[in-house]
Amino acid sequence: MSKVFEFAGENDFCPGGPIYTNPKEPSLFLSLGLPVDVFFPSRKRSRISAPFVFSEERFEQKKQASIEVLPDECLFEIFRRLPGGEERSACACVSKRWLILLSGICRDELCSQNRSAVKNTEVKSKIEDEEIEGDGCLSRSLEGKKATDIRLAAIAVRTANCGGLGKLFIRGSNSSRGVTKVGLRAIARGCPSLKVLSLWNLPSVGDEGLSEIANGCHMLEKLDLSQCPTITDKGLLAIAKNCSNLTDLVLESCPNIGNEGLQAVGQYCTNPKSISITNCPGVGDQGIAALVSSASNVLTKLKLQSLNITDVSLAVVGHYGKAVTDLVLISLPNVSERGFWVMGNAQGLHKLKSLTVTSCLGVTDIGLEAVGKGCPNLKQFCLHKCAFLSDNGLVSFAKAAETLESLQLEECHRITQFGFFGSLLNCGANLKAISLVNCFGIRDLKLDLPELSPCTSLRSLSIRNCPGFGDGSLALLGNLCPQLRNVELSGLQGVTDAGFLSVLENCEAGLVKVNLSGCINFSDKVVSVMTEQHGWTLEMLNLDGCRRITDASLVAIAENCFLLYDLDVSKCATTDSGIAAMARSKQLCLQVLSVSGCSMISDKSLPALVKLGQTLLGLNLQHCNAISSSTVGILVERLWRCDILL
Numbered sequence: 001m002s003k004v005f006e007f008a009g010e011n012d013f014c015p016g017g018p019i020y021t022n023p024k025e026p027s028l029f030l031s032l033g034l035p036v037d038v039f040f041p042s043r044k045r046s047r048i049s050a051p052f053v054f055s056e057e058r059f060e061q062k063k064q065a066s067i068e069v070l071p072d073e074c075l076f077e078i079f080r081r082l083p084g085g086e087e088r089s090a091c092a093c094v095s096k097r098w099l100i101l102l103s104g105i106c107r108d109e110l111c112s113q114n115r116s117a118v119k120n121t122e123v124k125s126k127i128e129d130e131e132i133e134g135d136g137c138l139s140r141s142l143e144g145k146k147a148t149d150i151r152l153a154a155i156a157v158r159t160a161n162c163g164g165l166g167k168l169f170i171r172g173s174n175s176s177r178g179v180t181k182v183g184l185r186a187i188a189r190g191c192p193s194l195k196v197l198s199l200w201n202l203p204s205v206g207d208e209g210l211s212e213i214a215n216g217c218h219m220l221e222k223l224d225l226s227q228c229p230t231i232t233d234k235g236l237l238a239i240a241k242n243c244s245n246l247t248d249l250v251l252e253s254c255p256n257i258g259n260e261g262l263q264a265v266g267q268y269c270t271n272p273k274s275i276s277i278t279n280c281p282g283v284g285d286q287g288i289a290a291l292v293s294s295a296s297n298v299l300t301k302l303k304l305q306s307l308n309i310t311d312v313s314l315a316v317v318g319h320y321g322k323a324v325t326d327l328v329l330i331s332l333p334n335v336s337e338r339g340f341w342v343m344g345n346a347q348g349l350h351k352l353k354s355l356t357v358t359s360c361l362g363v364t365d366i367g368l369e370a371v372g373k374g375c376p377n378l379k380q381f382c383l384h385k386c387a388f389l390s391d392n393g394l395v396s397f398a399k400a401a402e403t404l405e406s407l408q409l410e411e412c413h414r415i416t417q418f419g420f421f422g423s424l425l426n427c428g429a430n431l432k433a434i435s436l437v438n439c440f441g442i443r444d445l446k447l448d449l450p451e452l453s454p455c456t457s458l459r460s461l462s463i464r465n466c467p468g469f470g471d472g473s474l475a476l477l478g479n480l481c482p483q484l485r486n487v488e489l490s491g492l493q494g495v496t497d498a499g500f501l502s503v504l505e506n507c508e509a510g511l512v513k514v515n516l517s518g519c520i521n522f523s524d525k526v527v528s529v530m531t532e533q534h535g536w537t538l539e540m541l542n543l544d545g546c547r548r549i550t551d552a553s554l555v556a557i558a559e560n561c562f563l564l565y566d567l568d569v570s571k572c573a574t575t576d577s578g579i580a581a582m583a584r585s586k587q588l589c590l591q592v593l594s595v596s597g598c599s600m601i602s603d604k605s606l607p608a609l610v611k612l613g614q615t616l617l618g619l620n621l622q623h624c625n626a627i628s629s630s631t632v633g634i635l636v637e638r639l640w641r642c643d644i645l646l
């Protein structure tokens, strides 16, 4: 045994007991990085006289402690001989210097036989600020000012006892005292089983920091780097070489990561399942091609956003993306029609189930038709902001995509009613949901179409903010889709009772969820017919902003709705008597009620609201100006089970 060790006296310092008087008080430990004082409890025969105080860097002691004169090397030798994790944790509380030294000890440098002798449960019960996730992984998240090297070192030392941290999330701030390679080195040494690492907004972490992780954490599976401008291909290369089990890689706004880094991931990682790359100007076709082609059999999820890639990348995806099930392509200005055409015709995307394309000018009629033909198992398709796509392309796509279950179109202004109904009529028998949002090319259709075979598979319909959508279109939809259950028509000022009544008339299934928010021209007639016909199925009804809806609707709801649990009549013309009618209802059993902005509902509704409140879990009374604060006070008191929004 070394002289140093004898001198220190094994039992004299860092005796086995917990350092905190209250073991459930980890704040002492945690606040090491902050300017607070830490008390060291006095011990019999301790060579370190107590109490002593340290604040931040400064380390004050009443008497000179002999052990402090030892150089780092000697302390290191002492620390690695400590019998267990408890003791190491305790010593780490002494000073920043001790903490840094302790956190620098690798697992295989420990002399003790009890490297991880402390039972997991014992230690975990003391680690309160770490979440223990369902998979048994310890997880820790540091944000803003708390993201410092000292805290990382503390985490590393403390969690080393129980096998180390499994997941680490660091959300940096732009403050100068950010995380550096020192903190990451501590993690790398103390947490060899780290599986998930997420670094956001950390300009102070560079390749050396990431290489530390690569050296120590060979089991890393998920890496998420966002806004880390100093990390380059070199850092990613180190990870790729040493963490061959990397499955998930997310890169966002890392300007110095480029093709070489991605090539390395393709070359060294055996199982990259999910890749997401956003706004990395250094990434081009070369990197994407290398990665996708070498991961051909394993890559299942791919997202490419705001990248300077061309048709070449899409061709590679189409050819090699044999295992890809989810593909997201957003803002790819240099991809042309040819890219989408080749991607579809390459015939590799046979497993693709979900495709999202946003802001890609290359999505033209020809491009989209090819995609429809090339993805024989596509189930979900979302198309946002595709300025050049027209009706013909959409209809050809729908004809080709026979397995499609869900189609969502948003801000595709060249799509008109012909494209919309054409795709509805030509989709296969699997289409269950269709959604049209902010499409300004839609005009109302007043056509006498020949007898059409209905689309019996469609269950959910959503039309939002398409100003041209009117009664003619709505009536036609009602005719075509007799099996609708969920209907959302919001912000449609062009539809009136007549349109919706024909939907109700044709509806063979019971409506379950109905959202008519912002359809200002609907009247009580709609609600009374709907509740009479669908009162036994209707569960959710949103009439927010339907200002012609009055108490008559609430009376109809009170009489006819047996299953309704969520009702929103915000900004409707409802009054106290409508609320009273609902309160009198025997069958109504609301859990959520919103009367926000109903200025005619007053204090008189107090008894009725209390009555309704017996079943309510949520009540929105925002902007109810005729309800006084004393009434609100009583409601809050009486409806203690219910969340009241004020």
Ligand SMILES: *[C@@H]1O[C@H](CO)[C@@H](O)[C@H](O)[C@H]1NC(C)=O
Residues within 6 Å of the ligand: 083, 084, 112, 113, 114, 117, 118
């Ligand atoms: C190892 O740990 C066990 C139980 O935690 C303890 O009884 C034993 O004394 C420890 N051995 C050493 C050498 O510290």
Ligand SMILES: *[C@@H]1O[C@H](CO)[C@@H](O)[C@H](O)[C@H]1NC(C)=O
Residues within 6 Å of the ligand: 174, 175
């Ligand atoms: C740092 O963040 C603060 C607040 O978030 C912001 O006001 C400031 O401009 C930022 N500084 C830099 C250099 O980004």
Ligand SMILES: *[C@@H]1O[C@H](CO)[C@@H](O)[C@H](O)[C@H]1NC(C)=O
Residues within 6 Å of the ligand: 211, 214, 215, 216, 237, 238, 239, 241, 242
């Ligand atoms: C991989 O890890 C080993 C030791 O764990 C280290 O020697 C080597 O330098 C690491 N390689 C890279 C590229 O970081």
Ligand SMILES: *[C@@H]1O[C@H](CO)[C@@H](O)[C@H](O)[C@H]1NC(C)=O
Residues within 6 Å of the ligand: 218, 219, 220, 244, 245
């Ligand atoms: C990688 O995963 C395989 C299979 O799950 C496992 O056997 C191997 O130990 C892992 N490698 C590392 C370095 O964790």
Ligand SMILES: *[C@@H]1O[C@H](CO)[C@@H](O)[C@H](O)[C@H]1NC(C)=O
Residues within 6 Å of the ligand: 281, 284, 308
């Ligand atoms: C895109 O790539 C081309 C060719 O590789 C290059 O000339 C151009 O500067 C890149 N543009 C951006 C914005 O990175």
Ligand SMILES: *[C@@H]1O[C@H](CO)[C@@H](O)[C@H](O)[C@H]1NC(C)=O
Residues within 6 Å of the ligand: 308, 309, 310, 333, 334
């Ligand atoms: C992408 O488009 C920009 C501008 O249109 C052009 O300057 C650049 O060279 C293109 N990049 C590639 C790789 O073609």
Ligand SMILES: *[C@@H]1O[C@H](CO)[C@@H](O)[C@H](O)[C@H]1NC(C)=O
Residues within 6 Å of the ligand: 493, 494, 495, 496, 520, 521
């Ligand atoms: C809907 O109501 C608004 C305002 O009351 C009115 O200007 C508009 O003409 C109505 N629309 C239809 C289709 O009736």
Ligand SMILES: *[C@@H]1O[C@H](CO)[C@@H](O)[C@H](O)[C@H]1NC(C)=O
Residues within 6 Å of the ligand: 464, 488, 490, 515, 516, 517, 540, 542
């Ligand atoms: C109803 O539609 C509005 C407008 O689109 C939306 O904000 C709201 O979340 C929807 N409500 C429900 C319950 O789906």
